[in-house]
Amino acid sequence: MNILITGAYxxxxxxxxxxxxxxxxxxxGIGHGKWYVEEFSKWGIDQWHETTxxxxxxxxxxxxxxxxxxxxxxxxxxxSHDNPYEDFQKSxxxxxxxxEFIRLRNPTCKFIYPSSPAVQGDLGKVAIKxxxxxxxxxxxxxxxxxxxxxxxxxxxxxxxxVGIVRYxxxxxxxxxxxxxxxxxxxIQNSSGDVTFFGTGKETRDWIHVSxxxxxxxxxAIQLDGFQIINGGSGTSIEIKHVIHxxxxxxxxxxxxxxxxxxxxxxxxxxxxxxxxxxxLGWQPKVDIKAGLKRYVDYFNTLTN
Numbered sequence: 001m002n003i004l005i006t007g008a009y010x011x012x013x014x015x016x017x018x019x020x021x022x023x024x025x026x027x028x029g030i031g032h033g034k035w036y037v038e039e040f041s042k043w044g045i046d047q048w049h050e051t052t053x054x055x056x057x058x059x060x061x062x063x064x065x066x067x068x069x070x071x072x073x074x075x076x077x078x079x080s081h082d083n084p085y086e087d088f089q090k091s092x093x094x095x096x097x098x099x100e101f102i103r104l105r106n107p108t109c110k111f112i113y114p115s116s117p118a119v120q121g122d123l124g125k126v127a128i129k130x131x132x133x134x135x136x137x138x139x140x141x142x143x144x145x146x147x148x149x150x151x152x153x154x155x156x157x158x159x160x161x162v163g164i165v166r167y168x169x170x171x172x173x174x175x176x177x178x179x180x181x182x183x184x185x186x187i188q189n190s191s192g193d194v195t196f197f198g199t200g201k202e203t204r205d206w207i208h209v210s211x212x213x214x215x216x217x218x219x220a221i222q223l224d225g226f227q228i229i230n231g232g233s234g235t236s237i238e239i240k241h242v243i244h245x246x247x248x249x250x251x252x253x254x255x256x257x258x259x260x261x262x263x264x265x266x267x268x269x270x271x272x273x274x275x276x277x278x279x280l281g282w283q284p285k286v287d288i289k290a291g292l293k294r295y296v297d298y299f300n301t302l303t304n
Contacts, residue, residue, distance in 0.1 A: 001020075001025045001026070001066040001067060002025070002026050002028070002063060002064065002065045002066050002067075003017075003020045003025045003026065003027050003028065003065065003066065003067050003068075003069065004028045004029075004030065004061075004063075004065045004067070004068045004069070005017050005020070005027060005028070005029050005030075005045075005068075005069045005071055006029075006030050006031055006053050006068070006069070006070045006071055006072035006073075006094070006098065007031045007053075007070070007071035007072030007073065008027075008029030008030065008031055008040070008043070008045055008048070008071065009029070009031050009032065009033030009035055009040075009048075010031070010033075010071060010072070010075075011170070011172075011174055011175050011209065012071045012114060012167075012170060012209060012212065012213070013029070013031070013069075013071035013072070014043040014045075014174075015043075015172075015174075015209045015210065015212070015213045016069055016071060016213045016216055016217075017029060017043050017044045017045050018043050018044045018213070019044075019213040019214060019216070019217050020044065020217065021043075021044025021045070021046075022044065023217065026046055027044050027045050027046050027047075028045070028046060028047045028048075028049070028061065028063065028065070029045045029047065029048045029049065030048075030049040030051060030053060030057065030058075030061070030072075031049075031050070031051075031053065031072045032050065032051075032052070033050060034050065035048050035050065049061060053072050053094040053097055053098065054094075054097050055097045055100055055101055058097065058098070058101040058105075059101070059105065064105075064106050064109070065106055065109050066108075066109060066110065067109060067110045067111075067112065067220055068098055068102065068106075068109055068110070068111050068112070069112045069114070069216065069220070070094070070095060070098055070111070070112065070113050070114065071114055072090070072094055073090040073091045073094055073095075074086075074087045074090040074091055074140065074143070076140065076177075077118065077138045077140045077141075077263070077265040077266060078263065078265075079140075080138055080139035080140035080143065080265070081138065081139060081140075081264060081265060084139045087139055087140060087143055088139075088143050088146075091140075091143040091144060091146075091147050092143050092146050092147050092150070095113065095147040095150055095151070096150055098111065099111065099150060099151065099154040099160065102154070102160055103154060103158050103160065107158075107159075107160070109160075110161045110162075110163070110220060110223055111151065111154075111160060111161065111162045111163070112162075112163045112164075112165065112216060112219065112220050112223070113147065113148070113151050113162065113163070113164045113165070114164075114165050114167055114216070114231075115144050115147070115148055115164050115165065115166045115167070115228075116140070116141070116144050116166055116167060117166050117168060117230070117267075117270055117272070118136060118137075118138060118140055118141035118144055118267070119134055119136055119141050119144045119145040119148060119166070120132055120133065120134050120135065120136070120141075121134070121135035121136050121137045121141060121267060122135075122137055122267035122268055122269065123267075123269075124268075124269060125203065125236070125268075125269045125271070126269075126271065127234070127236075127271050127272065127273035128230065128270070128271060128272060128273055129230075129273045130166065130228045130229060130230055130273075130276060137265055137267060138264070138265030138266075139265075140265065141265070148164055148228075151164060151226070152226060155225065155226040156226075161223055161224065161225060161226070162223075162226050162227075163219050163220060163223040163226075163227050163228075163229070164227070164228040164229070165215065165216055165219060165228075165229055165230075165231045166228065166229070166230050166231060166272075167207065167212055167231040167232070168204065168205040168206070168207060168230070168231060168232035168233075168270050168271075168272045169204040169205060169206045169207065169232075169270065170207055170208075170209050170212050170231075171206055171207075171208060171209065171291065171295060172208045172209035172210065172286075172291065172294070172295065173209075173294060173295060173297075173298035174209070174298070175209070175295075176302075179204075179239070179242075180242075180246070180292075180295055181299070183196065183242075183243055183246055184246060184250075184295075184296065184299040187243075187246055187247055187250050187252060187254065188250065188299075188303065190252070190254055191252075191254070192254065192255060193254070193255045193257055194247075194254045194255070194256055194257065195257045195258070195259055196239075196243060196256065196257070196258050196259070197258070197259060197261055197262065197263060198239060198258050198259075198260070198261070198262055198263075199258050199260055200238060200239050200240030200243070200256075200258040201238050201239070201240065202238065202239045202266075202268050202269065203236045203237060203238050203239070203268075203269045203270065203271060204236075204237060204239065204242075204270050204271075205232035205233055205234070205235060205236055205237070205270055205271045205272045206232075206233060206235075206237060206242075206288050206291070207231055207232050207233050207284060208284065208285075208286035208291045210285070210286060211233075211284040211285055211286055212231055214282060214285075215229075215231050215277055215280070215282050216231075218280045218281060218282045219277075219280060219282075222280055227276075229276040229277050229280075230272040230273060230274050230276065230277060231272070231277065232271070232272025232274055232277075233272070233274070233284045233288070234272055234273070234274040234278075235271075235288070236269070236271035237288060240256070240258065242288075242292065243256055244256060245289065245292050246292060246296060249292065249293055249296040249297075250296065
């Protein structure tokens with residue numbers, strides 16, 4: 001199959017590319033990032049187009065695809081608060097360009113949109129199902145919701161096959177932002193007390209990037225019509241347990257303090273109900289404890 005992956009330079013995108021190449025597909029990447037063939041080929045990418053994701057850029061690739069996976073776009077609640085216009089362009093406008101390209105030039109192509117439970121907002125300490133009420137609490141969540149609505153519109157009106165994966169907390173080797181990376185930097189540079197935002201009782205559902213890529217692959221193969229699934233482990237873990245686990249792997253007896261302050265737009269709890277993902281025959285393979293150990297080992301390679 002011919003696969004187009006947007007944002008293939010990014011953390012999720014390059015791991016998805018690797019998954020598809022391992023299955024024998026021809027993989028084309030598009031997005032921002034200065035990348036040479038000896039580098040992008042290591043991730044299974046056969047062609048790399050460094051450009052903004054627009055309808056015109058897609059036409060210029062001059063190729064039909066069996067599947068487009070839209071990993072491009074913003075991935076930060078904080079960024080959406082500081083740059084709502086740019087976040088809209090990255091999340092919504094790029095999605096519209098891809099859907100319109102499929103409608104006009106590639107109507108048999110399937111479309112996969114990695115989304116977020118941020119579209120549903122803060123639903124409390126419950127396992128979040130795909131059909132639960134949608135009440136975003138950040139520009140990031142609203143923009144993801146608009147993009148999801150565009151996906152449904154193009155399915156309903158133009159019969160385009162669309163799959164949405166609402167990923168929870170993706171982590172793994174190669175990630176150099178967000179909680180784990182920031183926490184590792186803070187732990188490495190601390191002695192005695194180390195302070196973090198929140199209460200420590202906030203919960204997240206962690207999924208290793210290799211499992212996230214494998215889920216997306218299984219989902220796309222079986223996709224029929226319009227479907228939404230959650231991408232998570234199905235396990236809720238308090239942030240304080242994750243921080244203490246990281247400290248243990250650094251072998252540093254630190255006094256962990258949570259300052260009680262919360263970041264605007266960050267829900268208190270995220271926990272995925274994953275029966276739809278499991279029905280695909282998929283199960284996560286990387287346990288969170290093993291995954292955190294692997295992440296700390298990776299982080300140490302950056303600083304040694």
